[in-house]
Amino acid sequence: AQRVTQPEKLLSVFKGAPVELKCNYSYSGSPELFWYVQYSRQRLQLLLRHISRESIKGFTADLNKGETSFHLKKPFAQEEDSAMYYCAPHNYGQNFVFGPGTRLSVLP
Amino acid sequence: GAVVSQHPSRVICKSGTSVKIECRSLDFQATTMFWYRQFPKQSLMLMATSNEGSKATYEQGVEKDKFLINHASLTLSTLTVTSAHPEDSSFYICSATHPGQGAHEQYFGPGTRLTVT
Numbered sequence: 001a002q003r004v005t006q007p008e009k010l011l012s013v014f015k016g017a018p019v020e021l022k023c024n025y026s027y028s029g030s031p032e033l034f035w036y037v038q039y040s041r042q043r044l045q046l047l048l049r050h051i052s053r054e055s056i057k058g059f060t061a062d063l064n065k066g067e068t069s070f071h072l073k074k075p076f077a078q079e080e081d082s083a084m085y086y087c088a089p090h091n092y093g094q095n096f097v098f099g100p101g102t103r104l105s106v107l108p
Numbered sequence: 109g110a111v112v113s114q115h116p117s118r119v120i121c122k123s124g125t126s127v128k129i130e131c132r133s134l135d136f137q138a139t140t141m142f143w144y145r146q147f148p149k150q151s152l153m154l155m156a157t158s159n160e161g162s163k164a165t166y167e168q169g170v171e172k173d174k175f176l177i178n179h180a181s182l183t184l185s186t187l188t189v190t191s192a193h194p195e196d197s198s199f200y201i202c203s204a205t206h207p208g209q210g211a212h213e214q215y216f217g218p219g220t221r222l223t224v225t
Contacts (some may be wrong), residue, residue, distance in 0.1 A: 034213070044152070044201065044216040086151060095167070096142065096214065100151045 002027050004099035006087055012105040013077050021072040021102045023087030031089035033063055033070040036098070038084040047072075047085070057081070077106045110206045111135055114217035121192055122225055129187045129220045131202030137182035138204035142214065143175075146199040158185045192224040 003026040013019045025031065033050040048056045050063050050070065061072045070087060087099040111134040121127045131141055139160050144152040156177050158164045164177035174196075176188040185204075189196055199221050203214040 036214075043218045044203075046213055046215075049213065095154055095157065097154070098152045 002089070002091075002094065002097045004087055004089060004097055006085075006099040006102045008102045009100070010103045010105065012107060014107050015079055016076050019074050019077040019081070019104065019106075021085050021087075021104065023070045023072065023099055025068050025070065025087070025089045025099075027068070027089050027091060029091050030065075031091045033061070034088045034090065035059070035061055035070075035072050036086045036088055038086070040083070044086070077104075079106045079108060082106045110215045112138075112202065112204050112215045112217040114200075114202055114220050116220060117218060118221040118223070120223045120225060123193055124191055126188055126190045127192060127222060129189075129200055129202075129222070131185045131187070131204070131217050133183045133204045133206075133215075136204075136206050138185075139182060139207060141179060141185040141202055141204045143177060143185075143187050144201040144203065146201055146219070148199075152201060155187075189222065192222070194224045197222055197224045 005024045007022050035047040036044050037047040038044045059072055059074045061070050063070050082105050084101050084103050086101045090096055113132045113134055115130045119127055141158045143155045145155050146152050154167050155170045156164045156166045158177050158179040160179045160182050166172045174190055179185040199219050201219040203216045
């Protein structure tokens, strides 16, 4: 069965501090990995996908197949990064499953 | 590009009535749309996958006779909550995959907040 865990429900950091949002998954095959973000009063949107290897808004995510993890990182958090972050692995042809989400709060 | 809209953004209905929520892909044709439900401070839960011209595929535990999904065109899917009850109050979100972007990435609507009194 597909399973996604994000161990932190809430993560608070100070502005300028590094941030890491953890994601572990238990999937068969080799899923594509995504991080979605939901800012306050906005719709859910794609933040980044592993395959593109892009850095979006300063965020990167490293896929560790051995640990089946896809942690999201940013070296210097900004207040505008405060949002809900969802990890979402996906195997083509299977249902989309979102992790429980981590609320990131960047304090001034 | 790849904008998804939902209507209405919020609706209040009385217990026992039905309410229809529309999901539209505005600038692309979406062969597949998804309906999610999100409770306060919780993640999205997939309710059903809707393919144009065919019956929706419902997730386990989702009553298909209560949550009627119609995907009559490549740009419109509707979710009808029939005989609504207060426990159906929730935030309903639709999404669509863009055929030109691969089948993985989803584009989300802004959501519809349903309150059943």
